[in-house]
Amino acid sequence: MKLFLDTADINEITDLNKTGMVDGITTNPSLIAKSGRNIIQTIEEICGIVSGPVSAEVTATDYDGMMREGARLAEIASNVTVKLPLTVDGLRACASLSEDNIMVNVTLCFSTAQALLAAKAGASFISPFVGRLDDIGADGMKLISEIAEIYANYDYSTEILVASVRGVQHVVDAALIGADVATIPPKIMSQMYKHPLTDKGLADFLSDWESTGQSIL
Numbered sequence: 410m411k412l413f414l415d416t417a418d419i420n421e422i423t424d425l426n427k428t429g430m431v432d433g434i435t436t437n438p439s440l441i442a443k444s445g446r447n448i449i450q451t452i453e454e455i456c457g458i459v460s461g462p463v464s465a466e467v468t469a470t471d472y473d474g475m476m477r478e479g480a481r482l483a484e485i486a487s488n489v490t491v492k493l494p495l496t497v498d499g500l501r502a503c504a505s506l507s508e509d510n511i512m513v514n515v516t517l518c519f520s521t522a523q524a525l526l527a528a529k530a531g532a533s534f535i536s537p538f539v540g541r542l543d544d545i546g547a548d549g550m551k552l553i554s555e556i557a558e559i560y561a562n563y564d565y566s567t568e569i570l571v572a573s574v575r576g577v578q579h580v581v582d583a584a585l586i587g588a589d590v591a592t593i594p595p596k597i598m599s600q601m602y603k604h605p606l607t608d609k610g611l612a613d614f615l616s617d618w619e620s621t622g623q624s625i626l
């Protein structure tokens with residue numbers, strides 16, 4: 410399973426990239442706004458840190474505008490993935506950009522039917538927002554299961570990029586289903602390492618080792 414970070418914060422990306430666990434980055438207009446920085450400069454800097462796919466989202470809502478913005482974002486770096494909303498114009502632009510060999514991440518997916526259309530449009534990635542579905546009492550992981558089943562039925566190459574992740578269990582559940590990618594907030598990637606019994610076990614090992622008075626070196 411690939412793990413992407415869902416952030417535009419350069420410091421968070423730099424720090425967690427050192428773990429070797431960061432396979433890509435996703436951003437969106439809200440994350441760019443939160444960074445307080447220029448989108449072009451931010452995406453360029455991120456692409457210099459992470460070699461995997463870096464999603465940068467258009468803000469136009471019409472086909473022509475999406476194509477112009479998508480081309481501008483794609484020319485920043487070869488690992489830029491253009492993010493497009495799951496709308497009629499978004500999927501038209503997805504098909505056109507994909508034909509031009511530009512990676513496309515279709516975002517704001519909330520239904521299985523939408524995910525089917527994104528695969529037919531040639532999306533590189535589909536981003537179902539599991540957390541936002543859970544937030545309204547729907548079953549986000551059921552959506553992931555259905556998408557995985559349909560994509561397998563037709564051998565679609567579109568990768569399932571589980572987004573809007575609210576906790577470690579979302580990552581585990583997505584992996585159990587066989588989703589290709591989970592994009593996760595930095596704090597959740599850090600939480601994936603943590604277990605109280607690991608901390609206690611290590612403390613106990615080190616305490617017992619100290620009592621030996623030995624040193625390995």
Ligand code: G3P
Pocket residue numbers: 415435436437538540541572573574592
């Ligand atoms: O970036 C796409 C998605 O991960 C956003 O998640 O937390 O805003 O629902 P969230």
